[in-house]
Amino acid sequence: MEKEINVVVLDDEENIRESVKRLFFRESFAVTSTGDSQEAIGIIEKHPIKVILSDQRMPQITGVEFLKQVREKFPDVVRILITGHADIQAAEDAINYGGVYRFINKPWNSEELKATVKQAIEHHDLVVQNRELFEATKAKNEELEVLNRRLKGMYETQKEFTSTVSHELRTPLASIKSTVDLVLSGAPGPLTEDQSKFLQKTKNNVDRLNRLINDILDLTKLESGKTELQISFHNLAQLIAEDVDNHAEAAAAKGLTLTTNISDNLPAIPMAVDKIHQVLNNLLSNAIKFTEQGGVMVVCTNNVERNYVEVRVADTGPGISVEDKDKLFQKFQQLGEPHQHTGGTGLGLAICKEIVDRHGGKIWVESQVGEGSCFCFLLPIEERRKG
Template sequence: MADDRNKVLFVDDEENVLRSLRRMFVDEDIEILTAVSGREGLALLKENEVAVIVSDQRMPEMSGFEFLEKSMRIAPDAVRIVLTGYADVSAAISAINKGGVYRYLTKPWNDNEFVITILNSIERYSLVKENKRLTALTRQQNEELKQWSAKLEKYVQKQALDLKKQNAELKELNECLKGNLRDFISAFANLIELRDKSVSSHSGNVAVLSAEMARRRGLADADIDTITIAAQLHDIGKIGISDIVLLKNPAHMTPEENAEYRTHSVRGQSAVDSLEDLREAGVLIRHHHEWFNGKGFPDRLREKGIPEGSRIIALADQFDRMMHGYTTHSVKNVLEAMRALLGTRFDPELFPLLVETATERYSSHGLAGMETAAGIEAELPLLELLPGMVIARDISSGTGVLLLSKGTVLNEQNISALKRSFHIDPSKTGIYVRPSRK
């Protein structure tokens, strides 16, 4: 069976020193290699993957510094340490400053300090190797994402795509990737709502409210973008929750069902963590069910220990859930109900941001409230469509024919045509609209 222990190479022209060094590590899970010259040490490096190289400075034929410099070409990631007498300390420091040598140890040495130094060096070597592995993995994932994005762009916009754009500059490609990432996020947000049709448009509404609250808070654009993404995907972990649990009010769940439900915020973070650009959003997703008094989940964080973005999303999430689907709930009533939870569930300092945002964007819930709910989309029955409303998502017939594109402003003519089309070939998806444009 292969020996997976880390290897340490000691190079010294004195055999008794090498024997002493070997004895020091007899109880450690380390494979010790020894060489009596720089030439022999280089030969061992060619045959073994070595984590740490320790060389005496004063050796015949090849000095320790010369050996360590040559070793860099064979084992560039190995941690290099030079053994030197007190008289050679200045030369050792010079070697460290010039590069290649991690540190020096003086003769005679303290055995305990020597062992600790070697063990720390092995850990440093392992961290460097792991960092390189993760960097290579990230590079591979980014390359796969670029390839997927290019194919998607060609499929969706094939008539407008110019084949010469495949040779465009990296900056242009990065902009395309950002746009595709936004589409990817929107697609996942829509997928979440397929699990629970009672909260259609919830993710989009929470994103709009959270983004506006973050702007009023004066946060940086990058932080606002992260909060918006996290708000869109805050319920993504529910995709893995059973329908029986998902359709229940948490207050009516059994202990087992409640335990399963409480996993969704952690699952949400895990779902986006493989994409480096979404990792900060993943942290906000994880903590959007934490309570201000520390009684939330999953980590029972409290007060300012909860990320600010998570505290913002928690307010927007609860507000839209209380408004969504209840025509008798006014903005005022919902805000008053939430006010009673300040200091326990929600951050009192951030609540005024919700009051300002919600008051401006809603007058009352439902169709009447849409006139002031700028940016909020809602799913409506065909018979409730009115001229001036804006289509929020593409509308297709049951057989997949595009009837109205996102952004289309409804009028009497296209509403009438839509009714005829639905009579012949009913759509299998809902009709999502935004309020009329002013």
Template sequence: MNDIATPPQATLLLVDDEENVLNSLRRLLRGSPYQVLTASGGEAALELLERQHVDLIVSDARMPGMNGAVLLAQVQKRWPECMRIMLTGYADLGTTIAAINEGQIYRYISKPWDDEELRLSIRQALAFQFSERERKRLEQLTREQNERLLEFNATLEQRVRDRTAELQQTADMLDLAYAELRHGYVTATEVFANLVNRRVSKERQTNTQVIALVRAYAELHQLGGAEADDMAMAAALYNIGKLTWDDQLLGRPADLLYRDERARYQQYPALGESLLMALEPIKDAGRLILHHQERWNGTGFPDKLKGEAIPFGSRLLKLAVDFIELQRGMILDRRLGRVEAMQLIEKYAGRIYDPQLCKDFLQMCREHAPDLALDDPDVIPLDIRRLEPGMILARNLHADNGMLLLNEGKQLTRPLIDKLAAFEATEEAHYTLFVRKPEQPDEVEVGTR
């Protein structure tokens, strides 16, 4: 594939005792974004590797003196990160087995080789190397974050012990310490979520809105304590598994992914959970992240869980993520309006989403959190004095006592605006209405997946 991610200016070393073979390989790689070095034998290759960093070595199997299997075994031992490919023109099972076992080669290719197969093998080997380096970098970053959190934990515990000694209220102070520790981890995860936000443009940053939706639902349904904290941390870090993606994959809607990209896309929940395994307080949040792409009918990923076998927090996170990402153009090849996104989610209740949870979630979005995830540039908040005839109401309007005054989609007229002004004066209240400008279309037909 042309979109395989490889590090720029990778350095390749070609090793063969036949000059015409080296010339053929150089011609094959002409125009490729690699620095190409050559060596006429194993000893010369090792001397060159002592002096210069090499990302990938392609060696012939049969060479006088040091053969390819011995050379690649030395490379694996001394420079294990250097990828290794062996070319063989003989049906030499022993040499091939030795190269695989001792040299741990990435791939072997028979001579005469197929040009496109060799190019693809080199690109894939470098892409694998690049992804491994990224994985190790992220693991190191996770370890560093863990150490910082442990240092914070030690400091917090010391403060708890000092205060306990002063106030002689050991039990109360231990409860306070636990609550502060949980809050510290929740805050830390929201800061950690900025790692993903730095990789994408502002209009595709989703974590803040997903957190707000999950917290609003937890507050409305009185979900507190560790359960609410785990859901908030999962909302903050649900897409951390996408950190290893290239910019092209990050910017493509989920429904337009190619087959290999879709396979990588389906790995991001599991990768996110694995990145958090070292942090004990986030373990349960990691489990919610692992299963937030499961579907109610069992067709999701990674484990095809079905119905209530899917953790409740994962089901809620799926609703919040899809609601925001539909509006950001990250699922379909267009951005949906808020109402349109709600209609599409409602359509798939019982298939993708928990039907009862979907009903409660959408009711919350309509009635209790109308300004959450406001992401439609055509919708503006106005007080009654600034309303104009022809504007379309984009949110339900409720009185202070909860009574529904106007439905979403209502077109405002001058008499209606005057009635609203009179009602506001009578109630001694102040109302803000979310409206669409007169020149904007009212609604668009919901698309299909």
């Protein structure tokens, strides 16, 4: 196979040209030479030239000037200047200011010259490879950006769609509900026991669908930033007392204790009251829903130093495994068997997380399987809400 010509030597003295060429005849690449600078340019145009060696003193042009032309026309070709003793200054300048890779002094040491040319070839390959890599990365980046934009667009469309569909479902559902309520009330006429049971079941399903639609709407609005938080200053002690009160009956019905331990130095903190009620209600209803024995306790403490108030809703329920802990705060995540009887939708904790995040707080769960769970959240004492 014919070797690729990778190196050109430009020198007006034929014996020099020949002696350089001879040095490389065993290599995997070929070296060609000429005494004419225009011809050298022609060779670079025609062959995959990586390195050019040029003599400094030639009748038509100096090596430095010639290499300057090469640099402009073929910036990738690595340039080496061959100089006599008197030209050392020109050579140093060429290296410092002219983009010349190295200079070789006449008379040269063959091994050194060989090594320099090989290094120059490696240098050339590295520069080209680097540029190709850079270009490829740039292209990939651009591709990724386009994909990202498209995904974002799709996500927005999906959110719009969810929100519109849920809205559209609300009206017919409200009408079904009022009709069922009316028939159940017995006003249009008495019902048999079976009819009544059947309608009650329908009513429960309608209620459930209603809750689901409201939750989906809630979450999409929170996620898209459409929900404006109506922030004002409130004391968490008051909210907790109200919500615990609302759940007292449900806890008692299951024979569970429901207690609180609220710090008496709680400051009023900035919050969207209805939203924080929503968080507390979901945590309380979960704790009661998933606990069969023992009870639920709500603790609220003030950490002035770290600038937040902490709420902990602890239960003596089944507990949550380490793998499940993070999943819980994602949409539609319900664990194991028990939820199948609870009628929930698995959106409650995702909504809690959105709400707490939007307040600039943090929510998490501490739990040990078989020993109960403790759902905790922090709210900043100073306003730090997002969106």
